Amino acid sequence: xxxxxxxxxxxxxxxxxxxxxxxxxxxxxxxxxxxxxxxxxxxxxxxxxxxxxxxxxxxxxxxxxxxxxxxxxxxxxxxxxxxxxxxxxxxxxxxxxxxxxxxxxxxxxxxxxxxxxxxxxxxxxxxxxxxxxxxxxxxxxxxxxxxxxxxxxxxxxxxxxxxxxxxxxxxxxxxxxxxxxxxxxxxxxxxxxxxxxxxxxxxxxxxxxxxxxxxxxxxxxxxxx
Amino acid sequence: xxxxxxxxxxxxxxxxxxxxxxxxxxxxxxxxxxxxxxxxxxxxxxxxxxxxxxxxxxxxxxxxxxxxxxxxxxxxxxxxxxxxxxxxxxxxxxxxxxxxxxxxxxxxxxxxxxxxxxxxxxxxxxxxxxxxxxxxxxxxxxxxxxxxxxxxxxxxxxxxxxxxxxxxxxxxxxxxxxxxxxxxxxxxxxxxxxxxxxxxxxxxxxxxxxxxxxxxxxxxxxxxxxxxxxxxxxxxxxxxxxxxxxxxxxxxxxxxxxxxxxxxxxxxxxxxxxxxxxxxxxxxxxxxxxxxxxxxxxxxxxxxxxxxxxxxxxxxxxxxxxxxxxxxxxxxxxxxxxxxxxxxxxxx
Ligand SMILES: [Cu+2]
Numbered sequence: 276x277x278x279x280x281x282x283x284x285x286x287x288x289x290x291x292x293x294x295x296x297x298x299x300x301x302x303x304x305x306x307x308x309x310x311x312x313x314x315x316x317x318x319x320x321x322x323x324x325x326x327x328x329x330x331x332x333x334x335x336x337x338x339x340x341x342x343x344x345x346x347x348x349x350x351x352x353x354x355x356x357x358x359x360x361x362x363x364x365x366x367x368x369x370x371x372x373x374x375x376x377x378x379x380x381x382x383x384x385x386x387x388x389x390x391x392x393x394x395x396x397x398x399x400x401x402x403x404x405x406x407x408x409x410x411x412x413x414x415x416x417x418x419x420x421x422x423x424x425x426x427x428x429x430x431x432x433x434x435x436x437x438x439x440x441x442x443x444x445x446x447x448x449x450x451x452x453x454x455x456x457x458x459x460x461x462x463x464x465x466x467x468x469x470x471x472x473x474x475x476x477x478x479x480x481x482x483x484x485x486x487x488x489x490x491x492x493x494x495x496x497x498x499x500x
Numbered sequence: 501x502x503x504x505x506x507x508x509x510x511x512x513x514x515x516x517x518x519x520x521x522x523x524x525x526x527x528x529x530x531x532x533x534x535x536x537x538x539x540x541x542x543x544x545x546x547x548x549x550x551x552x553x554x555x556x557x558x559x560x561x562x563x564x565x566x567x568x569x570x571x572x573x574x575x576x577x578x579x580x581x582x583x584x585x586x587x588x589x590x591x592x593x594x595x596x597x598x599x600x601x602x603x604x605x606x607x608x609x610x611x612x613x614x615x616x617x618x619x620x621x622x623x624x625x626x627x628x629x630x631x632x633x634x635x636x637x638x639x640x641x642x643x644x645x646x647x648x649x650x651x652x653x654x655x656x657x658x659x660x661x662x663x664x665x666x667x668x669x670x671x672x673x674x675x676x677x678x679x680x681x682x683x684x685x686x687x688x689x690x691x692x693x694x695x696x697x698x699x700x701x702x703x704x705x706x707x708x709x710x711x712x713x714x715x716x717x718x719x720x721x722x723x724x725x726x727x728x729x730x731x732x733x734x735x736x737x738x739x740x741x742x743x744x745x746x747x748x749x750x751x752x753x754x755x756x757x758x759x760x761x762x763x764x765x766x767x768x769x770x771x772x773x774x775x776x777x778x779x780x781x782x783x784x785x786x787x788x789x790x791x792x793x794x795x796x797x798x799x800x801x802x803x804x805x806x807x808x809x810x811x812x813x814x815x816x817x818x819x820x821x822x823x824x825x826x827x828x829x830x831x832x833x834x835x836x837x838x839x840x841x842x843x844x845x846x847x848x
Contacts, residue, residue, distance in 0.1 A: 350824070352819050352823055352824050386826070439768060440770060440772075440773040441770060441773060441828075442770060442828045442829070442830055444828060445828060
């Protein structure tokens with residue numbers, strides 16, 4: 276379809292009715308249709324790549340880039356034990372990366388944190404009779420593997436062991452959520468904020484382990500580590 | 501050839517009649533087995549009749565107009581318009597216009613009055629003071645958690661995915677949700693009501709005929725929304741009392757060795773962290789109560805019929821049966837599986 280408007284000087288006027296036979300002629304006298312028209316409006320002609328259909332072509336070529344976003348939510352729901360790992364949690368376990376930055380697993384961990392009443396002792400991460408989980412201090416290490424070990428095998432001063440109460444996959448999901456409490460997870464993997472009162476600023480990409488240390492004073496000398 | 505085409509056109513709506521066969525059974529909007537459902541259905545029927553009459557009248561006028569115009573030439577149309585506008589015809593047209601307007605206004609007023617009275621009727625579900633049964637129903641992804649409340653709280657019990665309610669009583673259900681919005685809908689008995697996290701809703705069921713009905717979550721709530729069904733059994737009062745007495749009992753200790761092995765597994769492994777079996781140490785609150793699981797008609801909110809075979813399938817790999825549901829794959833070996841299922845089958 277040709278445009279219902281035409282440009283004369285700097286005025287926009289309705290174009291004359293276009294009858295069948297006059298089509299070719301009117302096109303020549305009104306070059307302001309579509310991309311072609313836009314280009315001619317510019318005082319200086321644009322360099323070749325920006326002219327005519329090249330725009331659309333370039334856009335189309337960029338589209339496949341969107342595919343890069345497609346591996347975002349891999350949901351491993353079956354959660355069957357992976358052959359490459361022994362039951363015992365070793366350092367450098369390949370599962371750490373897999374769980375830590377996965378939105379689905381973090382969300383499941385959040386659900387389990389409530390279900391297993393971790394809040395009863397850790398109070399939504401702020402700490403109660405159990406230590407806070409949203410600060411940068413770890414008694415037994417803050418890596419995924421350390422946290423999974425804390426959960427599965429318990430810790431001597433009152434952390435129960437959950438080995439037979441939850442599955443191994445659930446322990447990894449819990450650990451992923453525990454790490455997200457202090458903002459260690461990738462921002463795009465974080466779920467919605469919880470409804471509980473929080474003592475830390477909203478989870479964000481900025482509060483990584485390093486600047487948490489920088490922001491907060493270390494425990495004063497004399498306090499037990 | 502031409503005649504053949506027309507016959508086809510006439511036959512086209514016929515398969516639609518087959519859809520009518522869906523209007524019956526345990527889950528149908530045509531059901532009238534509850535007081536509310538009957539009220540709503542009466543109103544719906546009235547709407548269908550009134551709007552149907554008007555639709556037929558409009559179609560009749562439309563086709564009459566087509567019929568008269570057929571084959572007329574344009575120059576004769578002006579002539580005809582003049583004839584219609586002539587003063588001699590004006591009287592008839594005006595009377596017709598008044599009649600038609602009156603019929604439309606009267607019809608709409610009638611429907612408005614009828615909806616008003618239906619609405620009043622729904623707002624007073626227990627106007628004849630029937631005895632009240634009180635249930636607290638919580639929606640979870642993707643199952644229903646039910647608590648029956650009694651005057652004596654020690655008689656309260658918990659069950660899942662299957663409600664029994666008595667004839668001749670008003671069942672007052674408080675609706676809650678734990679995670680996302682769900683909707684309670686048993687079309688044979690009443691309309692829909694949403695279950696909203698952090699908010700209390702309620703609905704009253706007054707069944708008028710004993711039978712087995714099916715409800716369904718009616719608000720999309722995630723991956724397994726389609727597998728979130730609810731069995732509703734309307735019992736005679738005597739049957740209902742028997743059912744309640746049974747549900748109030750705690751689970752008996754397992755008798756045979758296999759079931760005992762299953763009991764030991766259940767109590768010492770993951771199962772007891774999520775599930776409750778009354779009368780045992782298993783007290784998890786986040787999954788269906790299994791105290792009388794073997795007495796229910798289905799497992800996993802209507803996903804499978806409750807048979808020994810499907811119980812094996814479910815416990816062995818719940819994620820294969822209902823992907824994404826919140827019971828994890830646990831990985832029991834064959835002996836453990838048989839033992840646990842043997843134990844679950846004793847929970848009648
Ligand atoms: Cu749903």
